[in-house]
Every structure is written in structure tokens, then in C-alpha cells.
Amino acid sequence: MEMKAAKVPTRRAFSDRLVEYGEIDPELIVFDADIGYSTYTHLFGDKYPERYFNMGIQELNAVDTAAGMAAEGRTVLMATYGVFLTMRAVEAIRSFVCYPNLNVKFLSSHGGITPAIDGVTHQATEDMAAMTTLPNMKVLAPADTESARRSVDTAMETPGPCFIRLMRDPLFDIYGPNEDFPMGGSKLIRSGKDITIATYGDMVFQALEAAEELAKSGIEAEVIDLYSVKPLDYAAVRSSVEKTGHLLVPEDHQKRNGVGYDLAAYFLREYPIAFDHMGLEDTFAESGNYYKLLDKYGLSAAHIVEKSRRLIKK
């Protein structure tokens, strides 16, 4: 699969589609918490001022207010950064959105270490652990422009709460305009027979690069994009692993309680195989260039290559 430099970050791609979706659903309301020019929800506000509520710097009350409107039957999209949403406002999300299973959708920008230069306070590296743990919550983590755009539709068409992890900076594009991204699905984006690399979001590109590198030494890696983190497409990963016998899950997240833990538990129970997992090793990252951070914290394509080789040799 070809990787082309993306023109816009996924947060922008999502909000562009959100503006279009405002016509599809004329009842949709959007909330932001004073970062509308960063999440790009201001574009929705420019077009539909009466349907855009900037709640100021109060994420907790913004989620409760969204919950109150949703309790009356409305769909609300609430946008802010991942750390503020999944840490500061998590109780409102848990008890007043997920518990009553309301139609509040969350645009969560700055996922993982992608807001690299912003530093740790703005890097959502525990968001998937928090969100996937909540009953009724669905979690999407699109990698590129097209999948980010389509995640608007997928989130809106699926009843109940949905969390969408997006990124700060433009990375790459891999999908064309006619792909489907149904809830609970995944994408086989490179075929191989020796090892399965399953990941999501920005790490999809590191995995593809690693697969390219591995191919040079005759190792054929299969790469799966788990854009739907919850529900997760266990069946697709399993069918790949039944062929390759090895599974590596790199993720831009704490290793603990990430998607790797989820898949490890699944395969230990259902189909024991050679498994390894990569993520932040019980540590915070820091400010700096995104690629330098990937390198320092063991998440670059080179690290995936090395892990894959070791896993296959085991």
C-alpha cells in the first residue's frame, strides 16, 4: 500500500467531514472547549453558528451539558484534546454518557505522542485504556485523511457514545475515497505470511515502513489497521495469525492496558501464539520532534523491524 504525505492532519479531516455531516443531520450539535481553532470545529460553527456551542475552558461541565442535551434525545459531538477529555472529564463520560448510553460523540485530538512538541500534559497516552474500559463506549482510531473523514459517518450511524482518537500533525494517506470503515472492522493493508503486525492510528505508518524493510531480508509481514479499536476485529487478526503464527502489536500508547493487552488476552485464551507488544514502557514521553520521540521511546519502524525479527526467531 502506497503512503503519500497527507495534506491535513486527521483532526482537520474529521472536522471537514463534520461540516458536511451538518447537512446530512440538521439536528447535530457541536460543542468545543475553547480549542475550536485547533480541533477545526470552528468550521462547523462558521457554517452553523446556531448549532455550535463553545463552552469555554470547562471540559467537565461541557460533557455534562452535552449529556443533558443528549438525554433529551439529541446527538452532540464534543471536541477537545484527548488528555482533557479522557482524564479530566472521564467521570462525566462514564457516569452520565456511557451509563445511560447517550448519543454523545467525542472528537479527541492530540492522541498518543503525536502532539510531540506540546509535551506530556498534551500527549494522550492513556486514552485508549480509559475509553475502551467504559461499557457502551465505542472507540475509533483512524490513521489517515480518508479514514478520519469516514469515522464521522461511522460514529454518527452507530447509536450510543463513540470516542474518535485523532492526531495533531499531518502524517500520511493510504486510503482512497471508496473504502468502507464499518464499526468493528479492520483493514488488511499489506499481505504477508511470516508475521502479523496489528496496530492503529499513527503507528500504522511505522508498521508499513517496517514491513517494507523486513521484505528486504525476505520476511513477509502482514499489516492490519485496527481503526476500530472497540469493538475490535479479533476475527480478522486471528485469521491472519493462523497463517503467520506470530503477532506483534505496536501502539502509540502506554503498553499497559493498551490494545496489545487486549489482543494478548484474546490469543492466550483462544489460540496461543508467539506474541509481542510495543508501547510506552510505563513512562511519560517529553517535548520534541515526533520522529525523535518515536525513536527514543522504542516505537519507530526500526524498532518494529527488530522486534519482528526476534519474535520470528523465538
Next chain:
Amino acid sequence: MQSEYEKQEFDRRVEFLKAKAREVRYHIVDMVYTAKSGHIGGSMSAADIMTALYFDILNIDPTNPRWSERDRFILSKGHVCPVLYTCLALKGYFPMDTLKTLRQFGSILQGHPIRKTPGVDVSSGSLGHGFGQGIGIALEAKYMKKDYSVFVVLGNGEIQEGLVWEAAAAADKYKLDNLVAIVDDNRMQNDGFTDSIMPMDPIDKKFEAFNWEVLSIDGHDMHSVLASLEKAKAFKGKPVCIVANTIKGKGVGLMENQQRFHGKPPTEEEFEVALKEIRGEAE
């Protein structure tokens, strides 16, 4: 100017509510004693306000709990749900017998209010969050140009939550004059007197500073309670906060201002004494 007839009519409503409040208090004590668990003190302090709301002010239909034009009510200090459940049962949302199942396995009367209970608009109980959801419902009403009002009862301890002031600011921004917050200021909280734990006075000045209209009342004087709720509901231009000066455990002497009765049930002996006092049979 109130006519003589209107005055008499108002007095009649007050007398009806006073008798009803006694009934409400009786059932609160009975249900918490039966469940051997539940928050009695704050239920009793809010009993007069809640009675006036449910038996006079709120435009609701127990046969159609989700009627779209109804007034909304949120008990943001959700732990005092015994008073809410009592009002709902007396209104006919569910049978009176159900009150005996408070907090029990399989009961619709959970330890803190949830949306699944007939008559309950949103879940609450984690302090501050009911208020935030109330902002959302009031905002929805404004957006949809609906006429209903949203009433939220908060505790004086609850307003220590920063979230409450986020919500207060949002209500000002959107000029939610369809929203009425009532602070049941019983001067106490779980661990003791609010003044010694985290003082919040002056509550009225704080809400005034957030551009709310504020009414300060004696929360056990039914005349003031009813008049202020009526005034607040009709008020236009800003959200209204009623600061109700109340007594924790009000109505049963041995419970009044007693920290023990924040979240503990009475003993058998205390229970008997309490019921007698509420019935007016105390010596």
C-alpha cells in the same frame, strides 16, 4: 397586588403542602429504616422544597413520565434520593410498596437516582454533575424554543465542587432563565459542619457574582418556599438561584443537626420516636 381571594387560595396551597410534607417525611424515615441504609438528614432538610415542587410547582404527568412538555427536575445532591422516591411514589409514578425496596437487589430505586426509574430525568449522585446536565437540558429547551422549566436541587456541600461553578458560568452565558437552582443549605456535609470543612459562604453573593438572580429564604417556611419557587419559575432574563436556609434532619428533633444522620439509618427506638414526632404524637 394580591386580592383577598388570591391570598386565601395561596394559604390553602401552603396548608396542603405543609400536610403533604409531613407525609413525605414519614415515608423518608420509614424507607431508610426499612432499607437499613440511605441518607436521611439531607432528605429531611430538602423535604419542604421537594414537596412544594412535586405537589404544586412542577408541571408533570405521572401517567406519562417522558411527556415532552413537562418541567424537568434533577436532584443533583442525588444521595438524598429517599425524598425524591417518596415524592415520585406519592405522585403515582410507581406503587408506594416500591419504597420498601430502596437500595435492594433488583429494585428500580437504586442507591443514587438513575434515568431508568420512572420520573427521573437524568442520573445523578456524583456531586455537581446533576447541575451540569441541568444546564444541558435548559440549553436544549432554549434551542428548541420550549416553554418548560428545569429545576435542580443542590447541596451546600456539593457547591464545593469546581464543576458547579463551571455550570453556573455556562448558565449565565446562555441566559438560562428557564433554569432554577435551589441550594439546600443545611450547613452540614458528610464529615460535619461545612464551615469547618470547606466554607462556602456567602453562597448568595457567589451566585450573584455569576450574574444569577438570587432569592434567600427559610427553606422550612412553606409560604416562602412556595412564593420563591413561583417567582423563580416566572423570572425572565437570568437563571435564578434560591438559597434555602434549612436544618439537616428537620422534622425529627433527635436527628436535627446530627452528623450521624447524614448517611446512617435510625435505630429501632429512634425510628419509633421519629414516627411519633412526625405524626404529631410526641409528648
